[in-house]
Amino acid sequence: METPLTKRSERLKSHQWNALYLLSATSALVGAVAVAIQPLLLDQVFGIPFEKEGEINADVQVVAEIIAILCVGFFSFKSDRVGRVPVIFYGFLLISIGAFLLPMSYEIGLSVGIGGLIAFYFARILITMGADTAQTLLLTLVGDASNFKSRPRLMSNATFMIVFGGTVLSAIMMQVAEIENGILLITIGLAFIGLAGAWMSRLSLVDVSDRRDDNRHPLLQVWDLVMADPRMQLAFAAAFYTRMDLVVVSLFYSLWCISMADMVGETRLFATAHAAAMVGFLGAGVLLSIPLWRRFVENHSRIHAIGVSLSLASIGYVIIGLIENPYNWGVALPLFLIGVGHAGSTVTLEVLTVDVSPRKLLGSVLGTLYLIGSIGIIMLVQSGGYYFDAVGPRAPFILMGTGKLLVLLFASWLIVNGIEESADHTLTGNRDVSWKSLVFLTSALPFVWLVGRMLVGGYAPGGDxxxxxxxxxxxxxxxxxxxxxxxxxxxxxxxxxxxxxxxxxxxxxxxxxxxxxxxxxxxxxxxxxxxxxxxxxxxxxxxxxxxxxxxxxxxxxxxxxxxxxxxxxxxxxxxxxxxxxxxxxxxxxxxxxxxxxxAETENGEPYIYAALVALLLGYRYWRRRGVESADLCDGSCGDRKAGKRVVCTCGKQIEV
CATH class of the missing domain: 1.20.120 (Four Helix Bundle (Hemerythrin (Met), subunit A))
Structure with missing residues (x-):
């Protein structure tokens, strides 16, 4: 049954749509520039040695994503109750604060006694958290304001603007890095962009969805939704390897160019600007292919669309892994293919998720999809950083390509087992799908990456x-x-x-x-x-x-x-x-x-692992103490069993 608020969602005014699209591009611009400028800041301000660049840059990105996972997921769940617009507003404010602190993080950290790198982590976390929160909730708002017929067009438009901001606009903005004080100008620009985004969101956007009033935990509702539809299981698996495209390419291609700058006689400032310009080819692939993907998604199975898009992106990654010189213009073709594949996966995942999800639960579902993508970024960026330092700058790209091929196998398995969509996008041949096969394949992936890298150039016959x-x-x-x-x-x-x-x-x-x-x-x-x-x-x-x-x-x-x-x-x-x-x-x-x-003394990663172990063991101890201090059954229920302390059928504890 449609409520007046739901009916209003189909009648957003043109200036509201324009503001929504502009803010989508802006949030992506901030996220991409923060990643692209990070290697240069760490190199020039903190003097990170070359042999540690991959690991340190990966660690910064991973820490930022871990914090963002917790916060963006919480904000997405919360938006189903308080609305999208207030959360978007505060997301842009966080961008402004983080960007303002970023260039001064070294001095701030030393002055307060926490170290410059810790202050840099904090500023990057604020930017990542704000940009990802705003972008996720803006996409949710598009889903709120669309219907089944208009959804492919509106979601494609939003995706177009996100990629346009994250590639083309960021590539243009990164050219400022070559001029004097360019890094400072870029960070100041990000701070003003955050303020402008907060002002525009408060002025132009309006919530159009009903509030969720169900007291059941949203994660449980999302779990039930995903378990009931194999397409959603495929969507979540694909999200693990899709959201990281822009982050991985921007980070590791930029690091690759910087590491080769001295060998080709270029400055590191030029290398950073060149990498940003080349990433523009990825953006071109996304922008040019989105209209084609929109028609493909409207007229074909979304399972097929995900499979085709993953195939194109994985081919692009493998080709980059075979190129020796990052300044070779031949890199443009595989970057373009990655962009085409990224566009197909992103559009299909968004349309499918919004179609299948209940409107009141949409924020929670998209937030969970974001969480899965962030976990993918954490695992793949961390592994890519190890590969970059220990194996070589091309290794992370082969890593990403093999991951996408894994999900492609899962999509093929669904089709072979008769799980498909009809012409009107209803599920045919539905059956319960165990996640054990996917968990097994994903868990084996680190071993597959290692063996694949050995076959390419490690211990295979004839290898180095x-x-x-x-x-x-x-x-x-x-x-x-x-x-x-x-x-x-x-x-x-x-x-x-x-x-x-x-x-x-x-x-x-x-x-x-x-x-x-x-x-x-x-x-x-x-x-x-x-x-x-x-x-x-x-x-x-x-x-x-x-x-x-x-x-x-x-x-x-x-x-x-x-x-x-x-x-x-x-x-x-x-x-x-x-x-x-x-x-x-x-x-x-x-x-x-x-x-x-x-571990080496300057590596803080083992302490993060140890802290996780301490937290989990502390939880176990707390739970055990809670059970031991629980109310004891007095035997009145007549169900006393042998044993020192067991759970009675009445739900209390028995002590014999």
Missing amino acids: MTDLPVGFINRYLGDWAFTFLIISLALRPIAEMTGLKALTRYNRMIGLYAFFYAVLHVCTYVSLEWVFDLDDMFADIYKRPFILLGLISFILLTPLALTSRRDAIRRLGGKKWKKLHKMVYVLNVTVALHFIFA
Whole structure:
């Protein structure tokens, strides 16, 4: 049933649409320029050494995205209750504050005693959080103000303006970097853009959707929606690898150009401006293809549209990975292909999501889609940073291409299993789709990336042994083993806090992948690093005691992996099995210590991992204390069972 407010959503005035499109371009402009200018700021202001550029730049982007995930997701959920426009207004204010602090972050950090880099992190977080919040809620507002017939056109228009701002306008603005005090002028410009955006959003925009009055947690409602429609599962999987296109290309192509500037006789300022100009070809691919994608989405299956767009983008990434010189104008073609693929994925995901989602839940669904994309940025940028430093500047692009091919396989699997759309975009052949296959493939992706890189230039016959250092392989596998351990430890708390009980069914798979990467980590150390020379290994352990912590951790992990099957629970008995698997808490502590002592002093990443472990273990302790202090059943229900303390059928605790 349509309410007056819903009817009004179809009658936005032309000046309101113009303001909405302009603000969409502005939010994307800010986000792209912040990423593009970051390597230059860290190089000129902070003097980051060349060999650390990839890792430090990736860390800054990852930290900004982690904070943005939490805040943008919260703001998106909140907008279903308070409206989109107030949140958009404050998003642009955050942009202005962050941009104002950015050029002065070094001095501010030193003056307050927190260090210039910490202040830089804070300013970047504000900009990223503001730009992403504004952009996500502006797209949500477009979805609110459209109907089924007009949605492909309106969402395509908004996407066009977002890409236009994030590529063409940002490329133009980045040319200012070459002039004297250009960096300062750019950051001041971003601050004024933030203020202008806040003023325009308050003056011109109006909320057009009904408020959500359901008290059920929005994440649970989004989960039910995604579980009921395989197309939404594909959309969320594709979002993981789509939103990162502009960030990855802007960051790593800019770093690539800067790292090669001295070799080709150019300044780093020229390299930054050149990279921004070349990224314009990606924008051209997006802008020119959006009208074609709009017609394709209107007349064809959205599953096919996602598959075709992912194919084009992955081809572009792989071609870039085969080019040796970033200043070669041949880079323009693969960048254009990435842009075409990005446009198709973005338009299709937005139209599909808005079509399937209930209007009152739209902000929460798009916010969750943003969260998935941000998680993709975090994982792919972090991995790309490792590859950039240890393997070479082309490696991150091959990394991205293989990820898109993975989702393409999932889309093909849906079609082969008869899950398709009819001509009017209704789902045909619907059936329950288990996420286990997708979780399994995604968890295997780090291994696939590593093997693929070895085949390209590492340890394959005829390859260059030095192209992929053993130290990088060992660190890479160890990082992923610890990452999967933390994910496994976090699944149950997340399920308890959100009510998404289905998450716990993937706990065993994630834990076994942690063991898988740990085995590879140990095998790499024994075989590739020391070639089974026990004397040298013992000498290395004596020299670097943290290796002993790693071996202890592996010994603790092995019985947990071997007894993870259900038949092991029957053989050992429930109590013995639970007691054995409590070793996972000790295991995470020993791995965290191993990680900290193995890291270089200036690398703060191990402390972030250790903080996550402490947080998750603290939650477990808090939950256990809560259970022990719960009300005890007095036996009046007549259901006393054997055992020291168990849960009665009445819901309280029994102590026998």
